Amino acid sequence: MTTSTVSKPSAAPKGGGRRKLTWPWIMLIVAAGLLLFSLVRAVSGADDLTSVGQVSGALQLAVPIGLAGLGGLWAERAGVVNIGLEGMMVLGTWFGAWAGYQWGPWVGVLFGLLGGALGGLLHAIITVTFNVNHIVSGVAINILAVGFTQYLSNFTFAEAEGGSSKQSPRIDAITKITIPGLSDWLADLQAKHWFFISDLAGILGGLVTNLSLLTLVAVLLIPATWWVLWRTAFGLRLRSCGENPVAAESLGVNVYKYKYIAVTVSGALAGLGGAFLAIVATGIYQEGQTGGRGYIGLAAMIFGNWMPGGMALGAGLFGFTDSLKLRGGAENVHALLLLVALLLVVAALWQLYKKKYVAGVISAAFAVGFFLWYVLTDEVPSQFVDAAPYITTLLVLALSAQRLRMPKADGLPYRKGQGK
Incomplete structure (x- = not known):
């Protein structure tokens, strides 16, 4: 029996499927998005919308969401739905803090990885070996992780100096880097509030100012995941388990092994996100500090169509929305009403161009509604500011649902030899 069929990707059929975005198109879309942000900032006067501090804060908030999403991508590409990402993040926060305050932050990072990996391994045993429903297993792990960490905190952190049953002692910080000269120059350029140029400077400045080394590691994991899953024989075999495990088994792939590896790595990445928090x-460490980021990470992965680049974009969107309430709060979120209105206008024009008249009219109506909301008010309610990240999650998933394509065998039960 040969495995040559699963050692390299097959060519895509000509004329079939969606047209792949090339780098020039991607850069053009990014530039158009930045131009839109510049326009909104100039009209609304919300100068902090693309400031260095705003972008730096958004990146820090996006990292744990992105790591959870990356973990979900590993599991679901192998055919295992991982609703338990939230619980694995909880384990990562606890184990990371427990080891971090005693032996240093990098040991804490390692233990956070291990804690999340244990949660992933448990999920793999339940779903792969015992074939329990993936959703049921994930929810059970989320509940178990919260109870388990609460129990452990009672005789670890509660007995430690500076800790309590709900939080750990202070953990030493991981080194942060700032590129001297470049960071100051970009900050000065951003402070001039020039159209487009200052916005670009603010975004670039946020990426080179007070950047934690762990943030750099997390960002590098995104292209690393893409390379492993899409450019290696190992990744092709793993993805085949999520598309058609019966066919993969017939070609000599050990489906159980690849599912176990994928779900354990998934838990480790979610645990790393928890340790980052x-x-x-x-x-x-504080009880409940994950705040649903595991679920938002899952939403980012779905928004990204089970691809690392799209997932990173989704995590950045949610992180940016979350950061708005920390800097400028109501003013920045109020400016977003104008941004949403403009985006809906673009969506309406696109739908009309595609001759989808009903969707185009609905988008135009919502655009008018958001524009009137922006014009007739000076600020938004504080409750709306707090709920903005979650509202964004729901809106993004609703708008992107039609273009999604999940792995064909994702969440489906599998037994060894079932194809015989």
Whole structure:
């Protein structure tokens, strides 16, 4: 029996499927998006919308969401739905903080990885070996992780100096880097509030100012995941388990092994996201500090169509929305009403161009509604500011649902030899 058929990707059929975006098109879309942001900032006067501090904060908030999404991508590409990402992040926060305050932050990072990996391994045993429903298993792990960490905190952090049953002692910070000269120059350029140029400077400045080394590691994991899953024989075999495990087995792939590896890596990445929250974002473990980021990470993965680049874009969107309430709050979110109105106008024009008249009219109506909301008010309610990340999650998933294509065998039960 040969495995040559699964050692390299097959060529895509000519004329079939969606046209792949090339780098010039991607850069053009990014430039158009930045131009739109510049226009909104200039009209609304919300100068902090693309400031260095705003972008730096958004990146820090996007990293744990992105790591959870990356973890979900690994599991679901192998055919296992991982609703348990939230629980694995919880395990990562606890184990990362427990080891971090005693032996240093990098040991905490390692233990956060291990804690999340244990949650992933448990999910793999339940779903792959015992064939339990993936959703049921994930929800059970989320509940179990919260109870388990609460129990452990009672006789670890509660007994430690500076800790309590709900939080850990302070953890030493991981080194942050700033590119001297370049960072100051970009900050000065952003402060001039020039159209487009200052916005671009603010975004670039946020990427080179007070950048934690763990943030750099997390960002590099995105292209690393793409290379492993889409450019290696290992990745092709793993993805075949999520598309057609019966066919993969017939070609000699050990489906159980690849599913176990994928779900364990998935848990480790979610655990790393949890460790980032405890060690980098706050410097302390606090009960409930994940705040649903595991679920938002899952939404980012779905928004990204189960691809690393799209997932990173989704995580950045959610992180940016979340950061708005920390800097400028109501003013920045109020400016987003204008941005949403403009985006809906673009969507309406596109739908009309595609001759989807009903969708185009609905988009135009919503655009008018958001524009009137922006014009007739000076600020938005504080409750709306707090809910903005979650509203964004729902809107993005609703608008992107039609173009999604999940792995064909994602969440489906599999037994070894079932194809015989």
